[in-house]
Amino acid sequence: MSEAVELIDEMKSSGIKPDVITLNFVMKGFCKAGNLEDAKRWYGEFAKNELPPIQATYTIIIPFLVEKVDFEMAAELCKEVSSRHWPIGLALLQQVVEGLVKGSKIEEATELEELAKLKGKFRITLELPSDNKSEWVVPKLKNGSCGSDDAGEALFPRERSEQALDVP
Numbered sequence: 001m002s003e004a005v006e007l008i009d010e011m012k013s014s015g016i017k018p019d020v021i022t023l024n025f026v027m028k029g030f031c032k033a034g035n036l037e038d039a040k041r042w043y044g045e046f047a048k049n050e051l052p053p054i055q056a057t058y059t060i061i062i063p064f065l066v067e068k069v070d071f072e073m074a075a076e077l078c079k080e081v082s083s084r085h086w087p088i089g090l091a092l093l094q095q096v097v098e099g100l101v102k103g104s105k106i107e108e109a110t111e112l113e114e115l116a117k118l119k120g121k122f123r124i125t126l127e128l129p130s131d132n133k134s135e136w137v138v139p140k141l142k143n144g145s146c147g148s149d150d151a152g153e154a155l156f157p158r159e160r161s162e163q164a165l166d167v168p
Contacts, residue, residue: 001029001038020051024060031064039064040073055086062092071099075108082115 004026008018018026023045030039043061046053058081065074074096081088093116100109 001026001033001035004029017049017051018045020046020054020057023049023051024054024057027057028060031060034068036064036068036070040070053080055081055084058086058088062088062096066092066095066099069099071096071103072105072108075100075105075112078112079115 008022008026011018023042026045027039027042030042039061043053043057046057058077062074062077062081065071065077078088078093078096093112097109097112100106100112
């Protein structure tokens with residue numbers, strides 16, 4: 001990776017700005033090497049070089065952030081993907097929501113849930129748990145666009161499960 005970084009540094013010093021594909025390759029290299037900090041730093045290069053990330057950028061970085069348990073940045077990037085009206089995998093979105101819940105980031109998890117419902121990406125049917133009102137429930141996620149019955153599970157607060165949420 002150091003050779004790729006050196007080459008990009010040479011390009012910059014010669015007045016040549018790297019393009020989106022180049023930045024994606026370098027970022028992906030750091031992801032494959034398991035280097036979270038450098039992957040995030042290279043994601044930051046998009047803004048520094050005034051380049052908007054492309055869909056592939058998010059496809060590279062979000063799963064890596066989930067793998068490395070950086071659910072807050074993953075959630076922010078999921079919001080960016082949604083704001084651009086690009087698809088995001090339900091299983092990946094579910095992993096981000098679950099990670100936020102486990103990290104006691106309930107507000108952020110709820111925000112992602114609401115965003116997904118507003119965008120009509122999937123339906124959420126909440127299953128009622130036992131009598132303990134403080135329990136977390138595991139809803140079944142259904143992809144509203146293709147009708148898949150079980151696209152995974154995610155955790156949401158019990159209080160919100162008193163009624164089934166069914167968003168077309």
